[in-house]
Amino acid sequence: MSEHQHPGEDCVDFLERIVYLLDNELDEADCSAVRLHLDECSPCLEKYDLQRTVKAVVARSCSEAAPRELRERVMLRIREVQVRITEG
Template identity: 75%
Template sequence: MSTDAHSHGTSPSGEVESCADFLEQIIYFLDNELDETDCSVVQAHLDECGPCLRKYDLERTVKAVVARSCRESAPDALRQRVMLQIRAVQVRISE
């Protein structure tokens, strides 16, 4: 997607923003990490721009699948082996 082909929206400072600017903000938007003004700007862009809305839907779906997949915890024996390996690497790095 060319950012020149898809320029929409205006930032609070009055600058025209491209789709690339919004695509960078999608993750923060999904995680509710934007302030109210930025959320409104991103939402307005998504309401107007099909390609960005599809990217948003894809990111939202991936995030939901990952969240569902992360509900399981590793067995204690595996966790202990992983921690042992991490400590061994930390020791080698600090030496």
């Protein structure tokens, strides 16, 4: 068993649960288990930090409004596709 494995569980199990931890979808027992693993496993902690950073960037990006010109081009393209479907 390597230094970042626990009996019966390996990093793959924890990496899957990291996403749920970030989304607050784990019960307290699972949160504790994942946090304990992250305290002991640098590779998993790095992946956790990367996932957390990506989630924060995406969340920040989703709150920004697109420039007016871009919105207008997208709406025009949607209308063009709708017309083609209707005429199709």
